[in-house]
Amino acid sequence: MEAPKQTPTSKAGDWRSYQRVILPPVRDLHLLDVALRNGAYTALEKILKEGWERKRLVDEVKASGLRGRGGAGFSTGLKWSFMPPDKPGQPRYLACNGDESEPGTFKDRQIFEYNPHLLFEGMMMGAYGIGAHTAYLYVRGEYADYISHMERELAKAYAKGLVGKNLFGTGWDCDIVIHKGAGAYICGEESSLMESLEGKRAYPRIKPPFPAQKGLWANPTTINNVETLACVPLIVHKGASWFAGLGAPKHPGPLLYGVSGHVNRPGVYEYPTGMLLTDLIYEVCGGIRGGKKLKAVVPGGSSVPVLTAEMCEGVTMDAESMRDGGSMLGTAGVLVMDEDVDMVSFLRRTTHFYHHESCGQCTPCREGTGWLEKLVTRIDEGEGNLRDLDLLISLCDNMEGRTVCALADAAAWPVRWTVTRFRSEFEAKCKPSLVPGGFVSPETLGEAVADPGYVLSD
Numbered sequence: 001m002e003a004p005k006q007t008p009t010s011k012a013g014d015w016r017s018y019q020r021v022i023l024p025p026v027r028d029l030h031l032l033d034v035a036l037r038n039g040a041y042t043a044l045e046k047i048l049k050e051g052w053e054r055k056r057l058v059d060e061v062k063a064s065g066l067r068g069r070g071g072a073g074f075s076t077g078l079k080w081s082f083m084p085p086d087k088p089g090q091p092r093y094l095a096c097n098g099d100e101s102e103p104g105t106f107k108d109r110q111i112f113e114y115n116p117h118l119l120f121e122g123m124m125m126g127a128y129g130i131g132a133h134t135a136y137l138y139v140r141g142e143y144a145d146y147i148s149h150m151e152r153e154l155a156k157a158y159a160k161g162l163v164g165k166n167l168f169g170t171g172w173d174c175d176i177v178i179h180k181g182a183g184a185y186i187c188g189e190e191s192s193l194m195e196s197l198e199g200k201r202a203y204p205r206i207k208p209p210f211p212a213q214k215g216l217w218a219n220p221t222t223i224n225n226v227e228t229l230a231c232v233p234l235i236v237h238k239g240a241s242w243f244a245g246l247g248a249p250k251h252p253g254p255l256l257y258g259v260s261g262h263v264n265r266p267g268v269y270e271y272p273t274g275m276l277l278t279d280l281i282y283e284v285c286g287g288i289r290g291g292k293k294l295k296a297v298v299p300g301g302s303s304v305p306v307l308t309a310e311m312c313e314g315v316t317m318d319a320e321s322m323r324d325g326g327s328m329l330g331t332a333g334v335l336v337m338d339e340d341v342d343m344v345s346f347l348r349r350t351t352h353f354y355h356h357e358s359c360g361q362c363t364p365c366r367e368g369t370g371w372l373e374k375l376v377t378r379i380d381e382g383e384g385n386l387r388d389l390d391l392l393i394s395l396c397d398n399m400e401g402r403t404v405c406a407l408a409d410a411a412a413w414p415v416r417w418t419v420t421r422f423r424s425e426f427e428a429k430c431k432p433s434l435v436p437g438g439f440v441s442p443e444t445l446g447e448a449v450a451d452p453g454y455v456l457s458d
């Protein structure tokens, strides 16, 4: 007998009554005096005045279950514990990744705009946990307004003695440096971010050595995303068990969901992890615009595998459920597409982006991203044929896991999964003479497929 189908349930508990903590509804919270009235810097004050051992903070963050919000979902406490023992005279650094360049991702900027002091506090707590006294905030250059506003707020915090020397009279020092990036997607990859911070061209580094061993200026460094670090003061305020008990058990905590595309109410929404993707689309965002049908969703920024409408049923917004459901949580930047979207032209735009953004260091990525764009463009313009579809998948095989950084994978996954999951749309755009059941008889089709005159042209 067939097992009864499980009714999908949200892991986000009673999300409708959830009270926001990263972006609480407090007017002018971005201003230091308002932030101070609402508890800013008190978690840092607590660990400093109570003389917490660094390990205690790392253990607390581990116990909270916090996983990085920058895309890979790695355990934050574990990452901090990879920092080597102190060496006299050797500096250590924290770098906060605010490059936010993955298409469909626009949540870190909400923190820059609405709650920068939570971030500054989280960065200093991160620095404390790893034994650093300097924390860099790398922000993409396009966020010029947020940068100026954060610089103003940071200067106020320095003036009040909340950042800098001898914090809370405990003798502990911590500087925050805001660094404006130069606007390339690759600068968000952690090793190229460090190259860029050092004033060099943002070419990713070969790993190992990992940043904890050899990071900024060859010193031990930890890199964390903005939202990740903003969670740290909340863990100390409310306790690791509060954090661990919120949302999906294996991927807990509050999460900023950035929803864009064909929904009635796009935006950034804060709820616990583990929400049903369909609750997010239909309840939070008011469903599909114009009463149309849902066609596809990219649930975690442009590089993660696309889901068909059927695949969205029952999947929840956490790493495990997304993996089992055929995609990844990534940055929780959810791109929603309605029934009118042409998946070939969607993929054409995506491949153009990754081709444009490849740094060119590795051959499979430099050449592969170019060929992906060329082939998808050719299909989109009605000049492709069926073999191009297999060629696309074979190009992906030759890119994934074969390069210095993960940009090549990020470029290949959308192609692999859009072509596989929406193949009939791609076939329909291929030249009719090579489509089975098209103008040509099966025998002639065989001849055409075997035609050695088939050449890729520039």
Ligand SMILES: Cc1cc2nc3c(=O)[nH]c(=O)nc-3n(C[C@H](O)[C@H](O)[C@H](O)COP(=O)(O)O)c2cc1C
Residues within 6 Å of the ligand: 067, 068, 069, 070, 071, 072, 073, 074, 076, 079, 097, 098, 099, 100, 101, 102, 185, 186, 187, 188, 189, 190, 191, 223, 224, 225, 226, 228, 229, 405, 406, 407, 410
């Ligand atoms: C091509 C590429 C671009 C990336 N862009 C970003 C980014 O804009 N922001 C970010 O936080 N992480 C980005 N990442 C992930 C970072 O390399 C790194 O894993 C992350 O900042 C670690 O922070 P977390 O552990 O707090 O998530 C990118 C990775 C790759 C391969």
Ligand code: SF4
Residues within 6 Å of the ligand: 186, 203, 204, 357, 358, 359, 360, 361, 362, 363, 365, 366, 403, 404, 405, 406, 407, 408
């Ligand atoms: S994978 Fe691409 S972006 Fe990454 S280092 Fe190689 S060429 Fe550069």
